[in-house]
Amino acid sequence: MTHKQQILAAARGGKLDKLPFGARIDVWYNYHSAHGTLPDKYQGWSQTDILRDQGAGAQARFFAVTREEYRDMEVVETNDPPYITTEYHTPFGNVAKKELFDSSEGPWIRYEMEKLFKSEKDYPVLKYVMEHTEPADNFEAFNKLREEVGEDGMVMTAAGGLWSPVQRVMREIIGYEQFFYELADRPARVEELIEAVKDLERRKLQVGIECDLEIFNICANWSDDIQTPVFRRYFVPWFQEVSEFLHSYGRLVMAHTDGEMRRLNPLFRETGIDIAEAITPAPQTLVSMREFREQLGDEVTIWGGIPSILFEPMYNDDDFDNYIKNMFREMAPGYRFIVGMGDNLPFDGDINRVGRVVELIDKYGRLPIEV
């Protein structure tokens, strides 16, 4: 079986003869490419080729299979590297955001330095922006990357954006702290905005479902900071709705859950999501892999298990090997488990440890794992 077939089979509950491995190295790769410090052997190589050389399956990233188009408003984007300012001019008024984008340090997402939401008067403008944003397909760019990766791994992507609707309002549009103040002071306005974003995401899903990707990422960067009571009330029903929709088309549903999950794990099983990806255990969080398996249950596929910090020089080769072997024992018998990073190879991590994981899987990761 190819790496892609192994990953998909594990996610569908198939019985494999050894653990699949989908590795993510974009932070390491972006950093060293930008600084000209890739190892000599890998100068000029692509991420996928490096992973092929290490023997690991690739976990490539693509933002979304849809893009946004706008009607009945003027959207002006000004690119002044590393800053991007976007202004939305609507009949109800204007809003603007300022983002920073610079992948040379590793991460490839934009950071909002200035949020769209500034004050209560922005709610009708934001609602208008959401209602007059139309998704269009972005399949060509996605397919190009998918062809490059081929059968050697998966390209992880979403129908819409990185965030689920409530998270988008919380983190991208209003801002984390202000979101909770607004939710306390003006819950109806916040909920109205959430509904407008949900409606846009539903339209993106209708476009995105026409793309034949197997796994849809529907939410990213879970952590205790998205707070359990809010998660239960606002996130869970949305995930249930989206999972039901995607399952009806035979697609798998994934969430990028790389944060502190101890209080969110019990709720994960209510969401209908199939894959908890980028699972990051202790010592980087407070949850062990055994606890993750117990709390998420046997129906959820766990993808991850190696905290980024394990690739750092502070952990020697013996520490690394012992961690991996212990992780296999904790995950026995090992089904519905895809070995991966939580969530990336750090810039000063040792790329050859990716290959070492492959060797350890060959030696100790035969299924079923017997303790």
Place this chain on the structure above:
Amino acid sequence: MADFSLIAQALDQGDRDKTVALTEAALGSGANPQEIIAQGLQAGMAAVGEKFSSGEYFLPDMLMAARAMKAALEVLAPALEQTGIPTIGKVVIGTVEGDMHDIGKNVVATFLSGNGFEVFDLGLNVPAQKFIDEVKEKKADILGMSALLTTTMPVMGRVIKGLEEAGLRSSVKVVVGGAPVTQDYANYIGADGYAHDGGRAVPVCRELIGK
């Protein structure tokens, strides 16, 4: 006589209006503003911190309490003009250079402030030299650094080295935190303390300066 426990309770509930009203009433009844802070506001914040650490409360509970605390302190500010708000230590805090994440750092800053520390928040993407300069200028007892990325974690170690080279290391305690940071990593770079979450930051800082 004012019942400071009611102020603590209102703050614990994150009820800004009630906390302000009770603070105004206590002040109007002649209560000492320093006692209102210590026995009402800071007692309430301590309870919130404990509940967060035990898992009963979540980050937004802390934020709501901190907002109530800030509003109450504004009520007390004129009465404290002569003496100033009592502090138990000075903290310089920021997210390290190259890192644009500030949720955790903001929560820690807010909570330290609410628990009697004087906090100088340098924001995010803070250059190493800026940390060092501010520690020197503010005569900080504690330097708090946050990093959410594995790419930016090593900057914390470079700042600690910079403090050593500037002859400041012995005069300041360094506390680090952020999603990828662990106790092992804190030890590895020579930090004095590590806080897994905002609730832990306060007791860690108190312990480090013996307060």
